[in-house]
Amino acid sequence: MNRIETSFENLKKDIAAFYKPQAHHFITMNGVDLGNDVIEYQWFFCDYAFPSDITMFVTRANVDVQVPSIKNIIVSAWLPEAELVDLLGVNIEDTQKGFVLELDSETAPLRKK
């Protein structure tokens, strides 16, 4: 697994430079709570030709910082982004709450208490 460290400022630029629609398959976006309100964001890609290489873009940020959206580079990214907004309670550009959770559900269930 290739691990590429990036930052929110460079994220869109890095992914746009890396992602070739003919050659790469976008798997999903993920978030992991590391404790102390720090969240690690991960974007997974795999290569159609060399599929055992999974490329992972990683960045860490505080909960309050707005995450840039990659919807205008990869159209199908709206679904994992909408899910992360609900499950981790983070703020992603142009994404609304209410994809899976109801109004009386527990807010941000995957965050550490």
Next chain:
Amino acid sequence: MALNKFRTKSPWILHYNAGSCNGCDIEILACLAPKYDIERFGMINTGNPKQSDIMLVTGPVTKRSRERLVDIYSQMPEPKVVIACGSCGCSGGVFRGMYNCEGGIDQYIPVDVYVPGCGCRPEQIIAGVVEALAILEKKTKDMEGSVKLHNDPIEQDGQTNRREVAAVI
């Protein structure tokens, strides 16, 4: 009425998935298929709650599907029977205590027959449905039985007051 006579012999089934894993749903589908063939009891699967008599519900009730469950149940005409299919429909099963689950169908609507198992086998579903037929017959008889009033209506201020009158079945 003739309609009631036919209804006891051929009840129609409504299936709703309230957040199950699909396992019990494909077993319900297998019941409709030739090997188990639930149609020999005169039952067919219908999608319309207003024409159904037996409701087969699967799954622990998730928070988003609970309103639809109660809504569909209230649209069904009396008499009606509810069957909870699968362990998670009976008690919540493995999903009991998860943050978006309510833990069982009987938290929201009255359940008449419980079918256990994860996933419940077609034979168990057929046994549950046959049991539901007897319950449906009893409920129909109760509804058709004569109604006796507790108290006689009383004349009050020149009008008949029926507020205090309760019916017993």
Next chain:
Amino acid sequence: MSTQYNIPVGAQHISLLEPLHFKFTTENEKIIKTEANVGYVHRGIEQACCSKFKFRQVSFVVGRVCGLCSISHTTCYSQVAEKLLKLDIPKRAKYLRMLVIELDRIHSHLLCLSHVAENSGFEALFMKTMRHREFSMELLEAVCGNRIQYDFSIIGGVARDLRTDVAQSILDKFKIFRPQLDELVDIYKTNWSLSLKNKGIGVLSKEDAIRLNVVGPFARASGLGVDVRNETEELLPWKEVGFEIITDTAGDVHARNMVRLKEIYVSMKIIENIINGLPEGDLISDTKAFPEGEAVNRIEAPRGELFYYAKGNKTQVLERLKIKAPTFSNIPAMVETFTNNEYASVPAIIGSYDPCLSCTSR
């Protein structure tokens, strides 16, 4: 401009097995816009796997994510946990895992095909396909002990051995099933009234499939040859047992039916090769270690690529488990493919997607 109508479908509908809500905007029977609400089945399994259950129990919990492809979920979780534990499993266990995955694929594809036939209005073909499907459920019960929810893969190997009489009965039943499948292929391929509802309906072009990152038979019917079995050899030796990829070019409902039917032939060939060349050895290898570090794993479920991410912290409870189910990747394409089709074709198109909502929202 003519009048536009909004038509809701779901959450309870005769053509849907699961709660799923679509809102179609139609104009002269043509669909111009679709909205989907797929969150009805969210139960919170990821959070429970990271808090309530120990890591050895999780392989039984993730099987309950989906009843149709539970073996794919348990196998994928077992593999990712073995990567965290740095554990090698015996070769016989690998072969038995592949055997049950392929048997599961046969029953899942036949269920989807019968669902397409029913939603296209061909009730007799639904009954016929379901009747021919029962043999795979009987075989799964004989191999694993349960008709659905097999709990066959566990961390370190598999839970049950394959008895020789069961292996023989699999080969015997395949001999009966093969002419039945030929007959089904003939009906799905040439039936004229079915082709009215299937050919040229719900077309997804190859460009759209690449742009929207589609996986599974949905992508392979459009000509995008993406199949995890074709790609990885490290954990399950698919090429060794005779896997070959099936693709089609048309991208409509008929092409998806054809891809699924041809994949059943490939699955049968794989199962026969596995039974004839089953290696001897242990069923399970064990370790006292605890999961540490992070790992990802992919596997081909009946609906496409299944992806697991796990992170351990040297305790009994995992720190994070992320499940990406195949239908989750396909939903953006599903919503777009409805456009410019007639509203009357919607049930057949939904059936041909083979959606699994309990996987999607978990």
